[in-house]
Amino acid sequence: xxxxxxMGHAAASTHIFHTGLEIFARKVDEKTDGNVKIExxxxxxxxxxxxxxxxxxxxxxxxxxxxSATLPLVLGAASFDALQQPxxxxxxxxxxxxxxxxxxxxxxxTLDEKNIKGVGFVDAGLRHFLSKDKPVxxxxxxxxxxxxxxxxxxxxxxWETIGVNPIGMAxxxxxxxxxxxxxxxxxxxxxxxxxxxxxxxxxxxxxTGHYFWPGVxxxxxxxxxxxxxxxxxxxxxxxxxATTEAYALAASQDAETVAFxxxxxxxxxxxxxxxxxxxLTASVVTTWQGKDPMIxxxxxxxxxxx
Amino acid sequence: MTLYLxxxxxxxxxxxxxxxxxxxxxxxxxxxxxxMHLMIGFPQKMIAGIDNFVLLTIPFFxxxxxxxxxxxxxxxxxxxxxxxVGRVRGGLAAVNVIASMMFSGVSGxxxxxxxxxxxxxxxxMKRDGYKPEYAAAVTAAxxxxxxxxxxxxxxxxxxxxxxTSIADLFLAGIxxxxxxxxxxxxxxxxxxxxxxxxxxxxxxxxxxxxxxxxAVPALLLPVIIVGGIRxxxxxxxEAAAVAVVYALAVGLLLYRTLDARKxxxxxxxxxxxxxxxxxxxxxxxxxxxxLGIENIPREIAAQMLNISSTPWVLILLLNLVLxxxxxFLEPLAALxxxxxxxxxxxxxxxxxxxxxxxxxxxxxxxxxxxxPVGLCLFIVxxxxxxxxxxxxxxxxxxxxxxxxxxxxxxxxPFLTLSLPALFPG
Amino acid sequence: MTAFHLVFRTGLKALLVMLMATLLTVMTAQVIxxxxxxxxxxxxxxxxxxxxxxxxxxxxxxxxxxxxxxxLSILADSLPRVPALALAIVGxxxxxxxxxxxxxxxxxxxxxxxSQPIPAISFIxxxxxxxxxxxxxxxxxxxxxxxxxxxxxxxxxxxxIVHYLRAWADGRTLQDLAASHGGPGQ
Ligand code: NA
Ligand code: NA
Numbered sequence: 001x002x003x004x005x006x007m008g009h010a011a012a013s014t015h016i017f018h019t020g021l022e023i024f025a026r027k028v029d030e031k032t033d034g035n036v037k038i039e040x041x042x043x044x045x046x047x048x049x050x051x052x053x054x055x056x057x058x059x060x061x062x063x064x065x066x067x068s069a070t071l072p073l074v075l076g077a078a079s080f081d082a083l084q085q086p087x088x089x090x091x092x093x094x095x096x097x098x099x100x101x102x103x104x105x106x107x108x109x110t111l112d113e114k115n116i117k118g119v120g121f122v123d124a125g126l127r128h129f130l131s132k133d134k135p136v137x138x139x140x141x142x143x144x145x146x147x148x149x150x151x152x153x154x155x156x157x158x159w160e161t162i163g164v165n166p167i168g169m170a171x172x173x174x175x176x177x178x179x180x181x182x183x184x185x186x187x188x189x190x191x192x193x194x195x196x197x198x199x200x201x202x203x204x205x206x207x208t209g210h211y212f213w214p215g216v217x218x219x220x221x222x223x224x225x226x227x228x229x230x231x232x233x234x235x236x237x238x239x240x241x242a243t244t245e246a247y248a249l250a251a252s253q254d255a256e257t258v259a260f261x262x263x264x265x266x267x268x269x270x271x272x273x274x275x276x277x278x279x280l281t282a283s284v285v286t287t288w289q290g291k292d293p294m295i296x297x298x299x300x301x302x303x304x305x306x
Numbered sequence: 307m308t309l310y311l312x313x314x315x316x317x318x319x320x321x322x323x324x325x326x327x328x329x330x331x332x333x334x335x336x337x338x339x340x341x342m343h344l345m346i347g348f349p350q351k352m353i354a355g356i357d358n359f360v361l362l363t364i365p366f367f368x369x370x371x372x373x374x375x376x377x378x379x380x381x382x383x384x385x386x387x388x389x390x391v392g393r394v395r396g397g398l399a400a401v402n403v404i405a406s407m408m409f410s411g412v413s414g415x416x417x418x419x420x421x422x423x424x425x426x427x428x429x430x431m432k433r434d435g436y437k438p439e440y441a442a443a444v445t446a447a448x449x450x451x452x453x454x455x456x457x458x459x460x461x462x463x464x465x466x467x468x469x470t471s472i473a474d475l476f477l478a479g480i481x482x483x484x485x486x487x488x489x490x491x492x493x494x495x496x497x498x499x500x501x502x503x504x505x506x507x508x509x510x511x512x513x514x515x516x517x518x519x520x521a522v523p524a525l526l527l528p529v530i531i532v533g534g535i536r537x538x539x540x541x542x543x544e545a546a547a548v549a550v551v552y553a554l555a556v557g558l559l560l561y562r563t564l565d566a567r568k569x570x571x572x573x574x575x576x577x578x579x580x581x582x583x584x585x586x587x588x589x590x591x592x593x594x595x596x597l598g599i600e601n602i603p604r605e606i607a608a609q610m611l612n613i614s615s616t617p618w619v620l621i622l623l624l625n626l627v628l629x630x631x632x633x634f635l636e637p638l639a640a641l642x643x644x645x646x647x648x649x650x651x652x653x654x655x656x657x658x659x660x661x662x663x664x665x666x667x668x669x670x671x672x673x674x675x676x677x678p679v680g681l682c683l684f685i686v687x688x689x690x691x692x693x694x695x696x697x698x699x700x701x702x703x704x705x706x707x708x709x710x711x712x713x714x715x716x717x718x719p720f721l722t723l724s725l726p727a728l729f730p731g
Numbered sequence: 732m733t734a735f736h737l738v739f740r741t742g743l744k745a746l747l748v749m750l751m752a753t754l755l756t757v758m759t760a761q762v763i764x765x766x767x768x769x770x771x772x773x774x775x776x777x778x779x780x781x782x783x784x785x786x787x788x789x790x791x792x793x794x795x796x797x798x799x800x801x802x803l804s805i806l807a808d809s810l811p812r813v814p815a816l817a818l819a820i821v822g823x824x825x826x827x828x829x830x831x832x833x834x835x836x837x838x839x840x841x842x843x844x845x846s847q848p849i850p851a852i853s854f855i856x857x858x859x860x861x862x863x864x865x866x867x868x869x870x871x872x873x874x875x876x877x878x879x880x881x882x883x884x885x886x887x888x889x890x891x892i893v894h895y896l897r898a899w900a901d902g903r904t905l906q907d908l909a910a911s912h913g914g915p916g917q
Contacts, residue, residue, distance in 0.1 A: 324802065345836050352833070366754075
């Protein structure tokens, strides 16, 4: 039978989260012969990440694409910290391959007990370091900078280890806080620096590439159970293909975006002692490997592929 | 949707509070459309509506205003305004307007302004023989200066919802505020000549220096706030907390008029006033959700584009929609409701985000002084113990003045954009 | 007013003042820590939002009493005594029923989505106790403010309905009632 699912995300409709969901929608349409239709709602029309997750749980919305970073805190899905262990993944291709393997399925299956069906991933992009006007080229330059981070335990541990001064601040205030110097820096992906026009407020990007920013494509159990078994299998296959395609897209966008930023007066820096940074944060990875067996499985898989 | 609107108006007319009317209409909508399974989303939308860091400015700006008022700052400002105005016919009305302008640097919300200035000025004007409805109307009209001058809750909310620099918005509101203030002054003085309003008492010469000195703290706060934000000491949201600390310091150390009891009741009253605003914001969030389900924002935007795609016509239409909403809704709730429509249309307007923000905020503030639902009107008619209908008639010419200023803001970029250009970030 | 009533009201007022004072302290501390000491309270923004939720919902009952929840009184003012009272009763019953429904659904909602520990409190406990920190209360307790606030508000409106009924019985008008109780439309 035919079903239409409304799926939301919290990014702008120009963001790769939107494109990624649209890729997923197109593939679902093809593979289910039009039985399952997906409507994509961007610009927080269905709510921010937290509201989207709650909306799926209470059956208010059918599905969403939500940053994996919010899952451990909001859903208690601790295994998703596996995807943001610093410097464990070598490339978009590698992450995409692992996410579409059996291990990726195993991770998505941890959502089953939350009454959520996870079907795929879209990545917002590798995270780097944006600072206001001081070029950051060494670990010493980073020390003590007031840096906005997402206030979750994993990121807190990483950035305290690195030695910045982590600031918790609502995303909406970041632009103005960078502009006025309330904060010195923010850890972020280049596509957001472009889409949020942050390059008008801060001019120095250091390509640290500390972790990726995967989003998880989820469907509520209520909506999932409306589908026939054949359609379920087709949607899962669509999710895998969409993951591969969205990761390839993310990988190809980064270089263009960096060129755009340079053309708009941003200086692109490299960290001279990046290896020291990697060594420094390895302790965080060890701690987190001990917290959840799934995290160790992922870091092993990443290490094996390098 | 027609059902929603009609039931809302029905509930409103039989005297059910605005906030409850919004909520009841939402429930009626869900029942009639057989969508009661979405009812579990109602509390979620209510909490999500309040769970917003920018809204933290509401209790603090209200509290700062309450504290300044308890610390007797309002009376000091009024006396200082009296000194400036001097012995002019209709002087007290002019004093009211000027005091409102000065108090706007302390308060972030028009309601706080209406109750603070109103509690001092309306009884004083009545004693001097002014008609109560006129005293109340001048106060209400002056109160909308509050959100145009920093600090301003509505401008902060707009800035965050649209990603516009809040410091720029703060600077942009200042000239329009002066223009509105001038307009109201001229009106008060002309009316005074025509209706032979009384002369105010003279301020003794030996008091002048101390009066000027005591008014300084009020005049200084906007400078501290804009300066503090521009230099990165605090965020616009945190500025509200800074304003409270400042008010406490002025009241405890400078005026020495605050005591534990006054502070306690200021905090308590700020909490209840905040709750009143939050209830309506929470209910409007559910309304907004239902509008979204019905795709209303996109439809309204499409309808407007059907009528015309000329920017100035669109701006005019947009102002009409906003004024219409403002008749019934509290500005913050209205802002939550219209933001999706604004986002659809904004790129076609060819207007600066900062200018646009001041326009939207002034527009919604006019809604605070129009019947049937205008919180500032309610406040001043309660203080003046005079019927709402009479105040609503007395304020009409002043609404006209505000509309003229609104048109200037909408179509003369210089008025809003020159100050931000002068002090770039 | 009974002794219980008085203690309850005073306690609730004191709680509201405390919530406001905590909000102010946390936000001011954040400015001082960040600007003065180049340090930061990572959890402050989240904690402040939750305090605001509690403060708002708990204060709604007093906001209603103080007439800060705006309503039109034009129709009620122009009607004769009995129809005006009848209208007030209808409005009161509808409002109270809505508050009751929201309290119920709010409780369900809090139960459904509130199972995780409150992140901000976990951070604070972690900062204090390190790895041996006790578990933080769950998000249920953040959202519980809504059913609690709505229930208090609904009860307060129900008390008003009782007053309307009494006034109907003993010949007083809505205006008499407003003057003696400071009820809605005061
Ligand atoms: Na102001
Ligand atoms: Na109005």
